[in-house]
Amino acid sequence: MNVVAGFKVVLDDTLIKVVNGQLDFNVPLKVSNYDKNAVEEAVELKEKYGGTAIGVTVGIDDRKSIKDMLAMGLDEVRVVKGNYFDALSTAEAIIEATKDVKTDLYIFAEQTTDGNTSSVPAMLASLLDLPLLSYVKSLRIDGRKVIAERSLGLNSETLEAELPAVISVTGEINKPRVPTVRQVLEASKKPIKYIEFSSQPKVKIVELNPYVVNRKRVIIEGNMKEAVDKLITYLKEDGVL
Amino acid sequence: MMVELLKRLGLNKYNVDPKPHIEVDENICIKCKEKFCIRVCPAGTYEALPDGRIVVHYERCLECGAALVACPYGSIKFRFPENGISYRYG
Amino acid sequence: MTRAVVFSEDLNGFKNAASLAYSIANEVYGVGYNDVKYTDKLYLIDRTEEDSIADFISSINANLYVFGNSKKDKIIAAQVAGKRKIGYIPDIISVEVSEGKKVIAERVAYSGLAISKLECELPCVVTVSKSFGEVKERNTQIERVNLKESKIKVIESKKATSSADLANAQIIVSVGRGLGSKDNVALAEELAKILGGAVGGSRPVVTELGWLPEDRQIGLSGIKVRPKLYIALGISGQPQHLVGIKDSKIIVAVNTDKNAPIVDNADYVIIGDAVEFLKTMIERLKAK
Amino acid sequence: MSFDADVIIVGGGLAGLSAAITAVKEGLSVIVIERGEYSGAKNVSGGRMYIHALQQLIPDALERAPLERPITKETFVFYCSDDKKLTLSFEEKGKKNSYSVLRAKFDQWLAKEAESLGVLISYSTLLTGARREGNGIVIETNRGELRAPLVIEADGVTAPLSRFLGLRRMEPKYYMLGVKEVLNIKPEGDEGEAVTIVGLTKGYKGGVFTYTNKDTISFGFTLKVDSLYNSDKPSHQLIEEIREKLGLKGEILEYSAHLIPYFGYENLPKLYDANIMVTGDAAGLLYEDGFVIRGMDMAIGSGMIAGKAAKKIKDLGDYTKTDIYYEMLKESFVLKDLENAWRSFKVLEADEKIYSSYPDFICSALSKLFSVDSNGRQRPLKVLLSSAKEKGVSVTEALKDIMEMVL
Structure with a gap:
């Protein structure tokens, strides 16, 4: 079983702030939320069924993040470097970077914390004409089939598809392991391959501005009965009740 | 303006x-x-209840280490958290 | 601009998508499971799997593909963009077409911290979560289509049962230390039930006081939520909690302390006792 | 017992990384454990580094290190009672002796340097215990155990390793609390200024500082922990009141705090034990003489010496011989400077007058010297004596203190 797990290095969104009306992007990097779940799932599958678990990352090349993922148990990481990638060119880059791997399963997180577009796994599945199982919260392999449970808002479904397939996972699927110090140290010896890829992005960022939610801060006074009635009126006006 | x-x-x-x-x-x-x-804790981690007990808001902790010398009566058991704060300026 | 294609699995999404399509295109085709009459033409399809739908939609020649914003809508949208190898901008909140050649759209990025303005050469795929104007009923020409078989098989489908699906809840009643005691959580549960929402809580309530199970903790160390209505009861508003609720449309705070940080971060604030509020609110809503 | 490395270094800050870089260059195998998710994540410093030690460690550091500004202007401000204030400023354009730094950025850079030389660093790795076993030390962490015959302690002011091994107890009198705010104020020009402010924290032992960084200003206070015991307000309120008084505007970008070692040469804690060498803040290596406060170059210096000592100890084959490290420290600027500063340090440490009545006395005298009225003017000496009397300052004691400080 050969598994490819995608992970992305992003700016730590919890630290991005608006300073003097500008976004302050001078923040540390991190592996995007849930990408560790994708890597964990890939490593668990490898441990269970043998084969390899390869990580792919496109965009920011951060050695520390890459080593963290290797420490979790990936066999190697491939880093695609280039100028700027949109979702489509990211999917193309991942295909390019793993073209020599006979991949049974591509695993991604349901979305990344920077773009939140949830689109790379779907695009990759389309480009390779493979089945896509998205928002997966549990998963098992049965011969050449993958059976997955997913939640789509109010619905929960059990899906089945033939391998090879593409999967996007939610944070529920597993609990990413915390590597031991020894695994961290061994990760330094694992291979990291660099691949240059000149992408032709279809979507370009023109501007990036802060998004500030200005709350109304209406203090409702009076006794509790009056206050509650006023509140209900306001909430109806806002269309949330 | 005090923040x-x-x-x-x-x-x-x-x-x-x-x-x-x-x-x-x-x-x-x-x-x-x-x-x-x-008085010592710069993070307001310790709050006194009217009955004299202390509530610990450990999530505010700046990990300065003052807790290790803030109580002469040895009431505070402090160890560093596994995760906790990450300074960006420092 | 000539033709747009519209799809959403739900009616609201379909109308939102159609409203945007008509604000730009002259001719709008719809794709749907039900015969809704908001587009010039409607392809009535017979399957619900994403890849089959995406296959079909990408076979329609258009300049703009507009989708609703459900999880499923977005998967199909991205698959269409992949199949046609064209640009994709989800969750757009504003859009304009420049020189009939490219779309310039805005969307929220970085977990709600930033608005990015993006440019995409036509043809292009977008998804929308809001209306871009009135949509009127039309004299829709309907064509039934048999979709290609899907690569995925749905073995089982069921409605989610957990009432505590906080991440997706539309209304959340959230409790903090200020609620006084565990017994009062029942009142919050009752209000949530009446409102069709879920109950969550701050970190101390979950981890220190044990009033609620672990999966109900809202905030940085718990779940980030984005309901349309968030009612914070007796929650002071620690930073780590505030981060987790920023995307809520409306925040109501009930607190005895008018200096609590939650007050600055709420739309409506009632300075008072949370338990009294719960009792009054329940009474008022039941009366209606 | 099989070992994971020749040396395990606890802490990936300045001392730990300097030790690691030196030891690796000496040919030893080195593992660093760091509890932050990156080096510098848990560090706070007032913000000035005297760079001689850094240049020893990395000769071209000036061109490459993320230093903020060279400090070319030193300003001392004495706030006295009754709205009087004395300011002394000294400027030396183009001086490149010390730089303001922001540690989150700087330490990450230094960690990358170390890694590129072959140092293995395990981040988010918290020391949870330590014990002696066989002829080495077992380091217990939240991510499992590591063993080495030699451990360099660089885990900061609270010295957890020493405490786990029962080599240290912490006493409030040996620590200061630093509370700091980084302010979004962009200073002019390219060069930086260090401001030391005395008298704003009356009743406490300590002072207030500001340093200009590239795009921000670091502002904060350092106060003896035991003097905060008797404070009428919590430290987090005190800092805001001081900021108000100074009129420092600008958004706060970060609020931080850290303990600072304040031992002085003769009270230094145990700097070595069998298989263990203690460096940096963990070793209490803070220098103060009234003009200069420094800890970072001491950290780098002691780290480098520990790295070199590690090699010698390994070659000897006897890992209990860590007194080699102490002997080397004594020969270096680290302990020599600390010893030289001891008398000044003692005065500063013991004497609250330095922070309140002395400035008041000087201000009162200056006020008179700069005033003219029709009562007739007195000789300066007489003015000084009358001001001293007025402010309750004993001239002989003051002279004694001055002598202690400067001789």
């Missing part, structure tokens, strides 16, 4: 541990009049 403590703490990045890394000995605190911890 409220909680607003200042809110500027920092915390990855709060699920379990507290600070404990106090209720029996000591309830008898303690001075409550040095409240």
